[in-house]
Amino acid sequence: MPINLLPTDLSPKGPVVRIAALVRSVAVISFSLLLITGLGISAFFIVNSLQIKNLNSANEELKGSIKSLEVTEQGLVLVRDRLGKVKQVLAQDSGADETAGLSKFITQVPQGVEMQEAIISKDGVETTFLATASTSLVQLMAGIISQESFKSVELVSFSFNPNAGYVASFNLKTK
Amino acid sequence: MKKSFLGPNVNAIAMPFIYLAASVLLFVFVLRIGVSKISQQRKNIGEETGTQRILQQKESLLREVESDVSGFVDASSNAVPEKSPALAMVSQLKNLALVQGLVLTSFKIGSESQSPGTSYVELTFGVDGTTPNVLGFMQSLTTVAPVSTVEKAKINTAGGVASANVSLRVYFAPFPTKLPPLTEPLTQLNDEEKSLLDTLSSLSLPAFVKLAPQEPGARANPFE
Numbered sequence: 001m002p003i004n005l006l007p008t009d010l011s012p013k014g015p016v017v018r019i020a021a022l023v024r025s026v027a028v029i030s031f032s033l034l035l036i037t038g039l040g041i042s043a044f045f046i047v048n049s050l051q052i053k054n055l056n057s058a059n060e061e062l063k064g065s066i067k068s069l070e071v072t073e074q075g076l077v078l079v080r081d082r083l084g085k086v087k088q089v090l091a092q093d094s095g096a097d098e099t100a101g102l103s104k105f106i107t108q109v110p111q112g113v114e115m116q117e118a119i120i121s122k123d124g125v126e127t128t129f130l131a132t133a134s135t136s137l138v139q140l141m142a143g144i145i146s147q148e149s150f151k152s153v154e155l156v157s158f159s160f161n162p163n164a165g166y167v168a169s170f171n172l173k174t175k
Numbered sequence: 176m177k178k179s180f181l182g183p184n185v186n187a188i189a190m191p192f193i194y195l196a197a198s199v200l201l202f203v204f205v206l207r208i209g210v211s212k213i214s215q216q217r218k219n220i221g222e223e224t225g226t227q228r229i230l231q232q233k234e235s236l237l238r239e240v241e242s243d244v245s246g247f248v249d250a251s252s253n254a255v256p257e258k259s260p261a262l263a264m265v266s267q268l269k270n271l272a273l274v275q276g277l278v279l280t281s282f283k284i285g286s287e288s289q290s291p292g293t294s295y296v297e298l299t300f301g302v303d304g305t306t307p308n309v310l311g312f313m314q315s316l317t318t319v320a321p322v323s324t325v326e327k328a329k330i331n332t333a334g335g336v337a338s339a340n341v342s343l344r345v346y347f348a349p350f351p352t353k354l355p356p357l358t359e360p361l362t363q364l365n366d367e368e369k370s371l372l373d374t375l376s377s378l379s380l381p382a383f384v385k386l387a388p389q390e391p392g393a394r395a396n397p398f399e
Contacts, residue, residue, distance in 0.1 A: 020191050026195055034201050069238065074354060079247045080364070096317055
């Protein structure tokens with residue numbers, strides 16, 4: 001049994017000793033936790049640093065590889081740019097459909113009918129036909145009406161000249 | 176013996192409390208700094224992993240299209256060239272007229288219309304022949320590069336000979352001057368773009384005579 005030679009009024013009293021022992025234990029546990037947490041965080045930090053370093057070097061390698069394919073990349077960027085421009089051009093109105101429609105119809109023009117004039121624009125086709133006989137004129141009109149290329153057919157003028165024949169002007173629209 | 180100023184009870188309890196407070200403060204400090212550093216690292220790892228994915232995808236795509244891209248470039252850059260394609264189009268018109276057995280009677284190159292997107296040059300020409308051939312010729316304009324649109328065409332027929340006066344717009348646009356950033360993703364050509372590229376590849380290209388480079392020859396002395 002230890003011998004305490006200190007005067008009794010210099011020694012802490014019973015409950016204080018217990019509280020001090022408890023606080024000391026908590027302090028030791030807290031310090032241990034601090035050490036474990038510090039070590040854990042340091043380990044995690046080191047692992048992450050290594051991972052970042054590896055990722056960086058892999059990315060640098062990939063960037064170098066892509067740099068060596070720069071000509072291909074330039075080509076692909078150019079192709080995509082040109083495709084965008086072509087789309088813009090194709091989206092514009094033009095007389096291509098009107099030309100195709102008239103081209104298809106002109107092969108079916110009956111005997112005795114001649115196209116005198118055609119004005120093709122993106123808004124439609126204005127065309128004038130000369131028919132030498134009424135039967136040809138009827139066939140011409142039937143042919144125009146049955147054309148699927150033209151969504152609307154408008155008879156703009158119609159006249160008869162005894163020397164030439166029947167002159168009919170149409171306004172044909174594809175849209 | 177000298178008595179402590181604070182008394183034995185306070186002395187006995189103070190030191191453990193100081194240790195506890197120091198441990199708790201250090202714990203909080205280490206946890207705060209550590210968590211902030213690690214979350215910053217995780218963010219960096221996330222960013223670098225994302226960049227790596229983009230770079231890998233970009234590299235693989237570039238390797239995949241490496242052999243085809245020069246053909247795509249030829250087809251698309253002939254369809255919409257960098258500079259005014261008026262002369263190339265005149266050459267194409269002559270070739271088409273020859274194929275259809277037509278005669279080009281005139282042509283006029285108009286002014287260029289510059290715009291930030293697509294620019295164009297007006298080209299007007301006259302052509303004589305039979306009506307079906309003239310119309311066939313006009314239809315075949317969509318089968319040649321550079322791309323053009325028919326603005327207006329007037330066809331007059333007399334005695335079985337059609338005479339057409341056609342106004343075209345032929346398009347061009349400056350080439351892009353810079354590449355996108357290295358870490359920007361690059362996507363595959365979609366089906367619509369591939370189909371458009373097939374159409375452009377089928378266009379007949381303008382034929383140019385290429386002169387072979389020659390070494391400079393000796394110049395004759397005009398005074399001898």
